[in-house]
Amino acid sequence: TDAGPAAGRLSMLVAGRAARARALEAVGQLRAVLAEADRAGTAELLAQASVDLLRGPSDDxxxxxxxxxxxxxxxxxxxxxxxxxxDTAAAEGFLPEDITARVRAQRLDDSRRRVSLRGYQAFGARFALAQRRVILGDEMGLGKTIQAIAALAHLAAAGDTHFMVVCPASVLVNWTREIEARSTLRALPLHGPDRQDAFADWKVRGGVGVTTFDALRGFPVPDGDGTGMLVVDEAHCVKNPLALRSQAVAQWADSSARVLFMTGTPMENRVGEFRSLVRMLDGEVADRLDDRDGMAGPVAFRKAVAPVYLRRNQQDVLTELPALQLTDEWEELSASDEDAYRDAVRAGNFMAMRRAAYRDPGTSAKLCRLREIVREAGDNGQKTLVFSAFRDVLDTVRSALQGEPDRPAPVFGPLTGSVPPRQRQSVVDEFAGVAGPAVLLAQIQAAGVGLNIQAASVVVICEPQIKPTLEHQAVARAHRMGQVRPVRVHRLLTTGGVDERLVRMLERKTRLFDAYARRSEVAEATPDAVDVSDTELARRIVEEEQARLGLADALLPEPEPAAPDA
Known part of the structure; x- marks a missing residue:
């Protein structure tokens, strides 16, 4: 009503001075309201609400x-x-009461957010805001990305303009999509040949820059607290303080007002590696972490890191998550499998030993069982996800499945480290979009992180992995929040060789991780006392297998490359 005279020049002319002043003030208020509605996407929300209200009742x-x-x-x-x-204590990560009280008191603004949060997710976002520099170590599948976006949206509503997300290249596209879909924030990929121009745009206009660990090294570090929050996804990638990527992240962390490290595996094998992550966030907490905390047991360890570390597990907070059935598929080596395995042991080639069971596809016992699993899943209309560490194994699996006479399902992939991130997400989308059964092949290092593949309810792991976290992450691609079907995981193993030794080692490492990274009452020894390097472990297994098979005079094993893709 007050703005009415501003509808035309004549009405403004005949209005009194006081009325004209009220009209101009009212017009300014209307402009502000409309601008905020535009930023919040109110028009689209009202249009969708209108469609929903006019839609008839849904059928079953x-x-x-x-x-x-x-x-x-x-x-x-x-x-x-x-x-x-x-359980409230589980949802709050079993933190000490003084910290939980401070986190509960933290307000969480949702005006720039387009998604509702679960209770434990809201607590995680508040934890990041209240504690300012933290590690969110939630188990895979609990929505760490959503919690980070909620914290960013809160800060944006409070006036912060510049944010940076650092992640592996494989999930850069997914991060950009999630920010745009779950918030009103501007997402700007800082990747590829035009990344310097995009970075210059980000410096001027702000928003959420999304970049990779390697690309971050090419950007100048902002002065002071120029970044409202630095988010580092898969932060265990920067646990080595001597690595260039770790040093770049540390420099950005020093210049950021808030820092959020995200990883489902913050500790992996050694407490010392976890300490190096904590040091980037809070030097005093890192200095208090020493071997005595590890020797005192996981309870003391978690208490020592409580100011900077929050972890929740699926079984504690996702009570509705469908069942997860894990099956070890033990197979006897065929004659040709045995020959291939002996050749690999004789050569001292650890990686060849791990994939010897696939050298002869025509007689491979593992490949025969894999075909049966895929066929059964197809008969039940289910999608299957097949993981291996080795590109040549995935190529063999692809050829075998495509050569099936009654091929019940299309085969996608393999997703490997050489596939560009945007193309990986496109392949996942095509796989999910198939009506009925389908198979997606993926290298476990490339697709075991970041991608959401809830369309699959059957998972096959072609060989045991050296790190238990690789298998946990791979399974969590399918068994995560949003999954509505029970998930069956089949791990293909052969008796009497490297697979048996790796399985026993995996069980030890998993118990160690559970004791320190989860809440637990067991495992009173420091992990440094029981762990060995992967290279040393491979050498030991090869030598033991050479002795078991009577090949003690064979070639000594050479140290294996870090990336089996080679």
Whole structure:
């Protein structure tokens, strides 16, 4: 009403001085309201609400499809209505009371956010804001990305303009998509040949820059607190303080007002590696971490790192997550498998020993079982995800599955480190878009991190991995929040050789990780006392297998390259 006279020059002319002043002030207020509505996407939200209100009741099939697409939202709403929320202490990571009280008191602004949060997710975002420089170590599948976006949206609503996300190249596209879909923030990829121009644009206009560890090294570090928050995804990639990427992240962390490290595997094998991450965040906490904390047990260790570390596990906070069935598929080596294995042992080639079971596809016992698993999944209309560390094994699997006479499902991939990140996400989208069974082949290092592949409910791991976290991350690509089907995991193993030795080693490493990275009452010894390097472990296994097979005079094993892709 006050703005009415501003509708035309004549009305403004005949209005009194006071009325004209009120009209101009009202017009300014209307401009501000409309600008905020435009930033928040209110017009699109109202249009969608209108469509939803005019739509008739859904039939059972449509309702089920919507549930599959948005199951996390359904479960979150049901938890609120029913009051069946997860255990509060578990949702808050079993932190000390003084820290939880400070986190609960932290306000969380949702005006720049387009997604609702689960209770534990809201706590994680508040933890990052209240503690300022932290590690979010939630288990895979609990929505660490959403929690980071919630913290960024809160800071943007408070006036911060510049943010930086550093992540592996494989998930850069996914991060950009998630920021744009889950918030009103501007996402700007700083990657590829035009990254310097994009960085200059980011410096001027702000937003969320999304870049890779290697690209970050080419950007100048902002002065002072020029970055409102630095988010580092898969932060265990910078645990080595001598690496150039680690030094670049440390420099950016020093110049950022807030820092959020995200990783489901912050400790992996040694407490010392975890300490190097903590040092980038809080030198005093890092200085207090020493071997005595490890020797005192995991409870003392978690207490020492509580100011900077929050971790929750799926079983504690996702009570609705479908069942996970893990099956070790033990197979006897065929005659040709045995010959290939002996040749690899004689040559002292650890990597060849691990994939010897696939050298002769026509008689491979593992490949025969893999075909059966894929065929059974196809008969049940299920999608299958096949992981291996080795590109040549994936090529063999692809040829075998495409050569099936009744080939029940299309085969996608393999996703490897040489596939550009945008193309990886495109392949995943095509795989998920198939109506009915399909198979996606993926190298475990390339696709075991960051990608969401809930379309698959059957997972096959072609050989045991040296690090248990690689297998955990791979399984979590399918068994995560949003999955509505039980997930079956089949690990293909052969008896009497390297697979048996690796499985025993994996069990020891997994118990160690559970004791220190999770909340636990066991494992009173420091991990440094029981762990050995991967190279030393490979050498030991080769020598023991040479002795077991009577090949003690064979070639001594050479140290293996870090990347089996080679």
């Amino acid at each position: 099939i449509a309702a089920w499809v919507d549930f599959e697409l948005r199951s996390a939202e359904y479960y979150g709403l049901l938890a609120e209505i029913s009051g069946r929320a997860p």
